Amino acid sequence: MQSLPGFRDFFPSDCARRNYITGTWRRVARSFGFAEYDGPTLEPLDLYRKKNSGGEILGQLFSFTDRGEREVALRPEMTPTVARMLIAKAREYRKPIKWFSIAPFFRYEKQQSGRLREFLQLNCDLVGDASPAADAEMLALLIETMRAFGLTAEDIVVRVSDRGAWMDFLAQQGVKDEAQAREALSVIDKLEREPRETLEKKLSALGLTLSAVEEFIKSARPAFFEKLSGNLEARGLEDFCELDLRIVRGLAYYTGLVFEVFDRRQSRRALAGGGRFDRLLSDLSDGKVDLPAIGFGLGDVVLGDLLEDLPATKARMAAAIAAAQAVDIYVVVADESRRTEALGVVQLLRALGRSVDYPLGADKVGRQFKDADASGARYALVVGAEWPAMKLKDLKARTESDLPQESLADWAGSLQTPAP
Amino acid sequence: MQSLPGFRDFFPSDCARRNYITGTWRRVARSFGFAEYDGPTLEPLDLYRKKNSGGEILGQLFSFTDRGEREVALRPEMTPTVARMLIAKAREYRKPIKWFSIAPFFRYEKQQSGRLREFLQLNCDLVGDASPAADAEMLALLIETMRAFGLTAEDIVVRVSDRGAWMDFLAQQGVKDEAQAREALSVIDKLEREPRETLEKKLSALGLTLSAVEEFIKSARPAFFEKLSGNLEARGLEDFCELDLRIVRGLAYYTGLVFEVFDRRQSRRALAGGGRFDRLLSDLSDGKVDLPAIGFGLGDVVLGDLLEDLPATKARMAAAIAAAQAVDIYVVVADESRRTEALGVVQLLRALGRSVDYPLGADKVGRQFKDADASGARYALVVGAEWPAMKLKDLKARTESDLPQESLADWAGSLQTPAP
Numbered sequence: 001m002q003s004l005p006g007f008r009d010f011f012p013s014d015c016a017r018r019n020y021i022t023g024t025w026r027r028v029a030r031s032f033g034f035a036e037y038d039g040p041t042l043e044p045l046d047l048y049r050k051k052n053s054g055g056e057i058l059g060q061l062f063s064f065t066d067r068g069e070r071e072v073a074l075r076p077e078m079t080p081t082v083a084r085m086l087i088a089k090a091r092e093y094r095k096p097i098k099w100f101s102i103a104p105f106f107r108y109e110k111q112q113s114g115r116l117r118e119f120l121q122l123n124c125d126l127v128g129d130a131s132p133a134a135d136a137e138m139l140a141l142l143i144e145t146m147r148a149f150g151l152t153a154e155d156i157v158v159r160v161s162d163r164g165a166w167m168d169f170l171a172q173q174g175v176k177d178e179a180q181a182r183e184a185l186s187v188i189d190k191l192e193r194e195p196r197e198t199l200e201k202k203l204s205a206l207g208l209t210l211s212a213v214e215e216f217i218k219s220a221r222p223a224f225f226e227k228l229s230g231n232l233e234a235r236g237l238e239d240f241c242e243l244d245l246r247i248v249r250g251l252a253y254y255t256g257l258v259f260e261v262f263d264r265r266q267s268r269r270a271l272a273g274g275g276r277f278d279r280l281l282s283d284l285s286d287g288k289v290d291l292p293a294i295g296f297g298l299g300d301v302v303l304g305d306l307l308e309d310l311p312a313t314k315a316r317m318a319a320a321i322a323a324a325q326a327v328d329i330y331v332v333v334a335d336e337s338r339r340t341e342a343l344g345v346v347q348l349l350r351a352l353g354r355s356v357d358y359p360l361g362a363d364k365v366g367r368q369f370k371d372a373d374a375s376g377a378r379y380a381l382v383v384g385a386e387w388p389a390m391k392l393k394d395l396k397a398r399t400e401s402d403l404p405q406e407s408l409a410d411w412a413g414s415l416q417t418p419a420p
Numbered sequence: 421m422q423s424l425p426g427f428r429d430f431f432p433s434d435c436a437r438r439n440y441i442t443g444t445w446r447r448v449a450r451s452f453g454f455a456e457y458d459g460p461t462l463e464p465l466d467l468y469r470k471k472n473s474g475g476e477i478l479g480q481l482f483s484f485t486d487r488g489e490r491e492v493a494l495r496p497e498m499t500p501t502v503a504r505m506l507i508a509k510a511r512e513y514r515k516p517i518k519w520f521s522i523a524p525f526f527r528y529e530k531q532q533s534g535r536l537r538e539f540l541q542l543n544c545d546l547v548g549d550a551s552p553a554a555d556a557e558m559l560a561l562l563i564e565t566m567r568a569f570g571l572t573a574e575d576i577v578v579r580v581s582d583r584g585a586w587m588d589f590l591a592q593q594g595v596k597d598e599a600q601a602r603e604a605l606s607v608i609d610k611l612e613r614e615p616r617e618t619l620e621k622k623l624s625a626l627g628l629t630l631s632a633v634e635e636f637i638k639s640a641r642p643a644f645f646e647k648l649s650g651n652l653e654a655r656g657l658e659d660f661c662e663l664d665l666r667i668v669r670g671l672a673y674y675t676g677l678v679f680e681v682f683d684r685r686q687s688r689r690a691l692a693g694g695g696r697f698d699r700l701l702s703d704l705s706d707g708k709v710d711l712p713a714i715g716f717g718l719g720d721v722v723l724g725d726l727l728e729d730l731p732a733t734k735a736r737m738a739a740a741i742a743a744a745q746a747v748d749i750y751v752v753v754a755d756e757s758r759r760t761e762a763l764g765v766v767q768l769l770r771a772l773g774r775s776v777d778y779p780l781g782a783d784k785v786g787r788q789f790k791d792a793d794a795s796g797a798r799y800a801l802v803v804g805a806e807w808p809a810m811k812l813k814d815l816k817a818r819t820e821s822d823l824p825q826e827s828l829a830d831w832a833g834s835l836q837t838p839a840p
Contacts, residue, residue: 001467001504004492007460009505012519015456031770033747033777033795036435040427040538041461041524042482042494047421062462064484067528072424074462074494084421085429094794096780099432104461108487118460133780144770234763327453343654350451350564357453360516360553374514375453 006109006117016324018120020317021149021300021307022102025122028145029100032137034124037099039081045071047080050284056250060107062117074106078123078297079253079280086127086293087285095128095291113305114269120300130278130292132224135257136231138294142261142272143232143240145298150313151306153239156271160259161247162222163275169216174207184208185248191217192246217245224257253277257294263306271306272298326376328415331358332368334384342383345390345408349381352412426529426537436744438540440737441569441720441727442522445542448565449520452557454544457519459501465491467500470704476670480527482537494526498543498717499673499700506547506713507705515548515711533725534689540720550698550712552644555677556651558714562681562692563652563660565718570733571726573659576691580679581667582642583695589636594627604628605668611637612666637665644677673697677714683726691726692718746796748835751778752788754804762803765810765828769801772832 003009010018026036045063063073075081078101090097101123109115124141126134139158146156166188170181187202191213200210225243232238249258258275262268274296282290307313329349333342342358349356357375359368365382372380372395381403382391388405403411423429430438446456465483483493495501498521510517521543529535544561546554559578566576586608590601607622611633620630645663652658669678678695682688694716702710727733749769753762762778769776777795779788785802792800792815801823802811808825823831 001464001470003460003504004462004464004486004490005488007462009460009501009508010458011505011509012455012457015458015521018458019456027773028770031773031775033775035432035745036439037432038430038435038438040423040429042424042427042526042538044421044424050421062484062486064482066424066482068425070424081429084423085431088429089431094791098777101435106462118462129780131781137780140767230760231763234760235767236764237767325455340650340654343651344656347560347655347657350448353447353451355451355453357518360549360557361551371514 012325013321016321020320024148025102028148032141034098034100038101038103042072043075045073048073062106062108076105076107082125083281083284086281087289090289090291097127100124114302116301122298125293125295127293128291132227135294136228140235140237142296143237149307150316156261156263158241158259158261159244159247160241161245163254163258164256165220165222180206182252189248189250220245249275253280255279268302271302272296327355327357329354329356329379329381330372330375330377332380332382333359334365334382336362338383338387341387345383349412354412432745433741436741440740444568445522448568452561454518454520458521458523462492463495465493468493482526482528496525496527502545503701503704506701507709510709510711517547520544534722536721542718545713545715547713548711552647555714556648560655560657562716563657569727570736576681576683578661578679578681579664579667580661581665583674583678584676585640585642600626602672609668609670640665669695673700675699688722691722692716747775747777749774749776749799749801750792750795750797752800752802753779754785754802756782758803758807761807765803769832774832
């Protein structure tokens, strides 16, 4: 009996790795003053039909009819859920609304590198502010999230583009119909992946030439980019960001700034992507809630692969995984007649927030020290003949001292609390 | 467009409440040296058919056929998943294995108080030790988890029973067939909920009398209970636990100790339940992995309702929710010409792990202080004409001081880190 293809079992070291990624996401989003939200894992199928954002996603849904005859789907992305929530209650929150979520998503993808059928994603949205300062705040959040894993401007790049500039260019080239413009963008989206002849053929069917498109990409410089760069420079983050009009993003609802994060070697898919969707909330609420918005999504699969590949980020992750799996203290019961006292010590240390392990039954002291080493404990505390004093062994420094019972709480309180 | 009935939107305050519950679960489980694991949200339907643990659960599954013609189900409980994982890899881990998970589960329940169709559950298992010391460790973990929310022995009770003693009693009463014994236990499971005549009729069909059953419940005292009590007493937790043979648990796989947690007023369903399943891993692996095990599950819905009802636990939860939603510092930009410097300050503070908010655009200082108050910030840091010095306002103590730029990092480092 195995798990389904594309779905993961998280054994403790896998789970510690997952928590390292999601914990880092959470810590950085909070440092930016973003508030965490979440929605249901299962949603009405119509939520995805209505938004109609990606035909591709609709074809990958895990959808079915439930016992109450409702058409339902496992959520494939967060934007429809957060849009629903914002439309219901945006009025109750001060603007700008800054929200993030960390949640699993489900897509019936072909089995391939960097893709799973259940994956985690950080979603961040800033709602109610259309300024370049808001754009910069979101890009800074995305960059700081990557930096928190040890990734540098030599490892990754945020490629920034502008759907607004593209729409102006297309209109000026005679593509004035919105459906046609969208089709043109979907061709441009594949500039780096399709042969030139194919691209030329597809573009000419829309009245465009590849050379005009390439000239636009090379020379256009959207007005907002200077402000954005200046803002990021004030934070020391300008090296992470490049104007690159080849980025257009697949989803239909984007209106202005769009961006994707790649590793510099471009050996992988985009790690993250997002953009401005200033009309989506209004469109979905028939104009009742008219707020500009910008958001991005960052998944755990491609990111995790990249972190494994780079020696510095891999070492940092391995250290975090080891620390998360270690207990603080192992209590050695050197004299079974002191088991009651040992249980009291264990209880006290745990109540003070330390993680503590100990042998459930009588065991040789030597074997207990082996278990203490295996537990990753920094300290072994020996309860035995010396009671009410204990021997305290620092298993890392290989030092030993006496600890009287009355000093136990003070000692436990003095231990450094590991980073959350 | 609404969420499905029985499914929850977690707006920021709801999400902070959820995280308070799951964060408390995680902190206590870690303090006991338990390692976190997880499994897929979606599993092969056969995983639940094979274990065949609860006909009730099978009737509540969200199950369907996926795009690859697989019969699949949203997980309704954790035990089949963790059993599969243990059977695959138990050999690689030192015993006892102590694992916990925090995950969403899905059951198509009738809409009623304390029940949702998507809910969270803490699952803890201790594998490879059949001793009463292991039982006590698990009960202590369960009790400490409840205590961490401020619940006392006056609020809740762990009712402890013994399926082994019941099986002995039934055999001695002539119920020797296992299926019949299981049926008898399912009648006894309803002792507190069904009229006496109904119970008498059902028991007599199995060759039992209600008076014999009641006499057994009153007088039996399973041998392990003294050891269990003694162990809990060494931890100061004995007041939380009562022998109560009316508890038998519905699931078929339990073999010895079983227990449920109730609020003392018994106004609700069980908050948690569990027991020993010493034969399940062997049964599911055709004898390949033969390890005794004990586990429990604790859901978030009934627990959350109870925490809302008791003034002390409600106040503690409200404080945690408020703290989780507050930022540490609000940076006031009192002079727009210093925005670049203000962004640098924001960046530095965030990099030091503080959560920081600030105005994205030019705004009156008075309004900025209102936003600072609304953000829950303890401190407002004013960047303006005095640069490179700043005004530091403690919004709680209502005090003000000067903070030179070069002291910024030291000051930020000195702030107390809130409990994780």
